[in-house]
Amino acid sequence: MPISRRAVTIKDVAATAGVGVATVSRVLSGTGSVSAATRDRVLATARELDYRPSALGRSLKLQRTGSIGLLIPDITDPFCAELTAGVLDCARTLGEYVIIDAAHDDPVREAEIIDRFVEQRVDGIIAIPGSGDIATWEAVARIGVAAVFAGRTVEGLIGVPSVVADERAGVRSVVEYLVGLGHRRIGFLGGRLSVTTGRDREEAFRGTLTDLGVPVDEALIVRARPTADSAYAAAASLFQRRSDVTAVLAAGHLLGEAAVLAARELTLRVPADVSIAMVDDVPWAELCEPPLTVVARPARDLGYRAAELLLRDPARRERGRPVVLPTELVVRGSCGPPAGMPGSSARSSRTR
């Protein structure tokens, strides 16, 4: 079998079948009318020659690629991966393909990736935006490339719609749960305020506490950069600085991981000594000992709906209003009444 030196083109098929290229195109795309005889002949030769139509030629002609660009912070993050799976699912049902790239929270890289997407003439862009440049997205809108944000938004940007989880309601539900359990001194491990989710969660934390008549102790609210080290430092320092916290809400799985590890390191029993809850469900939350109570965001749906909004709902997309999906409080075993409360188990003397 000879190595094919050149890819088979529509011309080759046409010539071999003894018809014009237009006819081949018609047969293969199913448009127009062709006699059954030619149809069969063309199909046969195409198969025989192992002809693969080039999407390049078609896209250039059609001015439409059938692709969508997906920009995420980091594919190894479970939330991103799950959201990506949703995008892939939807793209598949809609016959689109997905170009993906990770910006790793670097605004420059984010802009580069978007430029690339634009050059590739993607039909649209889905992004989990970082704390990046607003100008980047204004440029996208200006060029006229459709875009939608998923999971997060960019502050003060109009015209780019988004599909997000109801972060505030999620935080509210878990704070209410903790307060209902009897907690009054609840620590909050938060992320950067420069991303919308970070701000929403922290505000909702404060707001819910206030609504419930629980005083907000600013010293119990700490923030970390999105690295394991920073998260751990924040968690450990909170536990050590304030041995009176009875519960901690981690506003993200990195922070939750840090809280679990720090508690373990300080030999705090969960939930006897301290209750831990976190935002975002991840596989390890269930395998933890005890299993972690979490606020789950519908990550996969977020991705699916974002793709849907982008590709098949231009009207709604234009309106730019955010689509908000509900979260779910998943109660597992990591939260209980505070030590010393009726119903709580006897508290051991905490050795630090």
Next chain:
Amino acid sequence: MPISRRAVTIKDVAATAGVGVATVSRVLSGTGSVSAATRDRVLATARELDYRPSALGRSLKLQRTGSIGLLIPDITDPFCAELTAGVLDCARTLGEYVIIDAAHDDPVREAEIIDRFVEQRVDGIIAIPGSGDIATWEAVARIGVAAVFAGRTVEGLIGVPSVVADERAGVRSVVEYLVGLGHRRIGFLGGRLSVTTGRDREEAFRGTLTDLGVPVDEALIVRARPTADSAYAAAASLFQRRSDVTAVLAAGHLLGEAAVLAARELTLRVPADVSIAMVDDVPWAELCEPPLTVVARPARDLGYRAAELLLRDPARRERGRPVVLPTELVVRGSCGPPAGMPGSSARSSRTR
């Protein structure tokens, strides 16, 4: 600001700048020679018009897209995600972009995705193959599209090189470790033999035991389909059927998760009652109580090297020999001497 009705093309830039299209092309691609004056003028107009060169036109002309197709089973699998990150890293440094899709272990879907990649005229394909069709890959080779397998191979296929972990050495190291601890009745939770990794691991398990003079008890070797349910059923049945197992090796993180859950359900203490080890390091392994001892595959490197092999090492790629990367035995707390051994803690009466 008016909505751009049509994307700016190289012609527009040329006309506006008062030069030929070739000059614009030369300026933008940095090839050929242009006077500083025209150069500046072209650059200025390009910027002014917000010109974005179309990769479609360029790719069609150059017969090269600068893209690679990445085919994986499931992006939400941590191993796949990590490997994908490696591919993304390498692609970025090489200036390529990545089209991704998940086959979910469906051979038909796998074939469809590959067809799509071919139509898109990707420069090459990287795949974590399922137990799919060998014919699919033969077709790829026949067409002349470069491909490399990552993490797994397809049996009996020549011409497609691969970058894989040293599965056998990995399993060997952990089996030696367990036997060294004193274990003689070691359970094996395996995957399908139809994927190369599944077969390699099981063979290595048997082989190592034999080499060490430990009899192979076939009743201790069970297989599961790659779903959480099937894995759990396998683990639970093994524990219940054979209460004399002192250790279990899970040949994959799904199986490891099942083993941990099943042990917990049956109130077996780890490692006092049973030691658990698993192949593949995942985030939860460290957060588990006790943390799980694992054989870690260099997932990210696997992806990076696969991309490298595909894009910048055509010579080696041609030769088709697999690149084998080492694994690492990460000892954590989930393995100890078997109950009743010197050094083991007193064994509780196991209530079943």
Next chain:
DNA sequence: TTGAAAGCGCTAACAT
């Protein structure tokens, strides 16, 4: 029903 031809945006060979 079918074919010829224009043209999508770009690059490169060729001419000037």
Next chain:
DNA sequence: ATGTTAGCGCTTTCAA
């Protein structure tokens, strides 16, 4: 140094 032009593979009028 710069402009003209052919053509990459395809779809789609427009004629026949």
